[in-house]
Amino acid sequence: MPYAPHTEAEVRAMLADLGLERLEELYAHLPADLLDPPIELPEPMNEDALLRHLAEVAARNRPGRVFLGGGVRDHFVPAIVDTVAGRGEFLTAYTPYQPEASQGVLQAIFEYQTMIAELTALDVANASLYDGASALAEGVLLALRATRRMRAMVSRGVHPEYRQVLATYLNAVGADLEEVPLEGDRTPAFAVADDVGAVVVQSPNFLGAIEAYAPLAEAAHAAGALLVVVADPLSLAVLRPPGEQGADVAVGEGQPLGNPMSLGGPHFGYIAVREGLLRQLPGRLVSMTEDAEGRRGFVLALSAREQHIRRAKARSNITTNAQNAALRATVHLAALGPEGLKGVALATAAAARRLYQLLLEAGGVRPLTRPPFFAEFALRLPKDPAEVRSLLAEAGYHGAYPIPEYGEGAALFAASERMTEDDLLAFARAFFVAVGG
Amino acid sequence: MGFCFSDRVPLIFERSRPGRRGTPAPARAADPAELFGEANLRERPPALPEVDELTALRHYTNLSRRQVGVDTTFYPLGSCTMKYNPRVLEAAARLFADLHPYQDEASLQGALFLMHELGEYLKALTGMDAITLQPAAGAHGELTGMLVVRAYHADRGELEQRRVVLVPDSAHGSNPATSAMAGFEVREVPSDADGEVDLEALKRELGDHVAAIMLTNPNTLGLFERRILSLTEAAHAAGVQLYYDGANLNAIMGWARPGDMGFDVVHLNLHKTFATPHGGGGPGAGPVAVKAHLAPYLPVPLVEKTPAGYRLDFQRPKSIGRVRSFFGNFGVLVKAYAYIRLLGREGLKRAAALSVLNARYLKELLKRRGYRVPYDGPTMHEFVAQPPEGLRALDVAKALLDEGFHPPTIYFPLIVKEAMMIEPTETEAKETLEAFAEALGRIARRGQEDPDWLHGAPYTTPVRRLDEVRANRRPVLRWRPD
Amino acid sequence: MKVPEELKYRETHEWARIEDGVATVGITDYAQEELGDVVYVELPEVGRAVRGGEAVAVIESVKTASDIYAPLSGEVVAVNEALADHPEKVNEDPYGEGWIFKLRIADPAEVEALLDAEAYRKLVASEG
Structure with a gap:
């Protein structure tokens, strides 16, 4: 087989050492009924044939400029992100159980934890989770553990798929989940009962709108609940972060920081909390410490929260993080710096605002999202958004994601810093044709 | 070094x-x-x-350069399958990097084809009927699988009584943690003198209060559960669902299938069995395959092949819902697809057999150097050894770093004291195994002569043993500006 | 290994000092030695009613987490807040400054079921 170094002579010699002659004998103790099952797979290929085959498969996708969002967008990724994340030392390591041989990954995680804590203006971040949706589920479970309550309230401004994942996780432990409808494009003030442990809001919300949730934080805290905020990490370069508005827990999808869209994954989810919630965090955490000679070093810490020690009483069953994706974000943030990241965030928001103005010029199109918004916004279209999305795709653009939950004709759009004025104008022209035709 | x-x-x-x-x-x-x-x-x-x-x-x-990986170092981390990750897989994933998950289905026919095909391959390799590719990791797949089991019992009106999940005492920690997260109580089943599940003890635990049994086969001692067919038969007779933790499927892929053993639900670790990189701790992927009776409960959406092309099926009223946004770790799925296409059925079978051959060969080399193997049955892709009398697994692991090797998994499984769980994988050469065994031999000899030297290892790494007590008593989890 | 004569013991290695209807609870010298360096103690809430044998606190070392069981039924009336900053006191002074919580005893008859120092010494000898 490819990629195994064994020559036939070596296989024979190793088998002989075990007193065997054929590889099949290694399976001789399995029940005979199980052996040699009928398995149909395609014939093997060499690398060149594989890449040609995959290029042909990829060509069955229709390429186009991406004006879609939902927390995953077409942002530019600096070339050094690929260079670093593709280094074999990082790519082919595993969880850093042996710290003396894993200082690279451990220090990178420590830097990542710091960057996420800075972006969210909270005290502590873990080493990352699978994605934004599972990070939300973990964040709410954390809040319910901390408050010892079994009920959560979530705004419908939170990404619908995140709410679905949250419902799946809460259903499993028998906790109640109540959804709060939007008024227009934003979460209204609402009463928090004193059996609620977690209140969830997203800003910028799924419709792109920036929510003023400081009053909600007060209402939640008055009822003894914690506020969990879902936030796009790129927006935090400029927007008031969760920690400045009373959030106890911040979570989100990390893709906009240095990760390709890749049909929605692999990406990472982040989670950050106030100091007092540290022991409730799920997943990996890295601490700075010293070695026997007084040199600075990094280790996995607080492992007694985790599944390999606490087993059935662990904070979560998660065993790893999404390290390579989180490393991409770390390098991305280092490469851009605070000013560069702010530049990307502002250019993204400015492009989105310009696109919003352009698209609203089309006949029959009405705004669903009102400014201020960040990178994404929703419109009401005069015809079926699914048809508009399809027509746009035929013209070489991906946009107008149908979001029927938010009303008839509702569709979501996004922009990024990559779009030039010409790109926006060209998309708008295609859009006029699609909605008008 | x-x-x-x-x-x-x-x-x-x-x-x-x-x-x-x-x-x-x-x-x-x-x-x-x-x-x-x-x-x-x-x-x-x-x-x-x-x-x-x-x-x-x-x-x-x-x-x-302060980090070791498979690319730099032999990395026989038991249970983790640190095999070579062919670099062409990275090139494969890049071909699909610019797709957005909310594109029109008609513009994603290549991606949907690929997911559908991969699902078919994985179903064939596991002997199952339906599959979801959505879970983002092995533990995430476990949770998905157990939620499917939960939904199945709930649908039959038996969830109220079926509260218990049985897990062997040799199981991965994620199994009991998953069961708890899925709302079940966990009960441990002992292993017998041979290191396999104690079948009689297990049968005594069975009943209509049990929802599922979670098993790894070969188990964490590297041993194939030879009575698996009696076990699954007894469990099914009691209405209990059988969960297969796919962490060790790499030992038997192509040779035997969990579906034929009687398992109802399987998760796969694409980053172990199918050679996608571990990334320093993710992202991986943990697809879940099930028998037909569990198919209605799988997460939405599923990829469906129709005469008009591939589409996404969201209309699944009995589904447990979503476990992740979008379609899971698609980029990882592309790599697993590519790996299967590179090897084909015979290549996968040979990879499994060579992983067993390497582990068996290395086990004999270590036994000749004073290392003990407490459950020395016909081990497969990995085995659990103990250092020679008087030596600690932790010390031996640290000394291995000075020899230029990544240590094995230590102190797991819990049922073996001073456990060293060694999984060489099929992509390591005979001479690497021999050099590793020589190093362990040297460490044992010198460690017995000079215990202080061994306790002090490692000496040549960028940092030496770190103060973990301090890191845990007063953790410093971020840098702060002055 | 110290096993003070005046204390009562549970087979799961907790000790109890009984004074005026209140039991002060900690872990034994043997237990702290077995656990190694204690890094964190998860304390119960004051006011919580517990049953004898119920897990009420958790002691963490670097690689383990162990439940601490209430030796007697009663109400938690105090916890050792000092352990938050100085968990090492459980190692340094298990019968003194390393105490974990205090219980107002609900049923004095339960005290009879606990081990005395000699019986606990025998238990440890049989485990070792």
């Missing part, structure tokens, strides 16, 4: 200089107050590092 560049690397924050700029920012200028309103702007900018691009690149390149 010296696989690591050992100079101290400062934190990226310590390299920061006010006013330095990295990768050039985009051109479009904008006024934040006008875009967002003053009240929505952050008061203090995040203290991200201000470095030029070369400084950033040099920093992370030097960090990587």
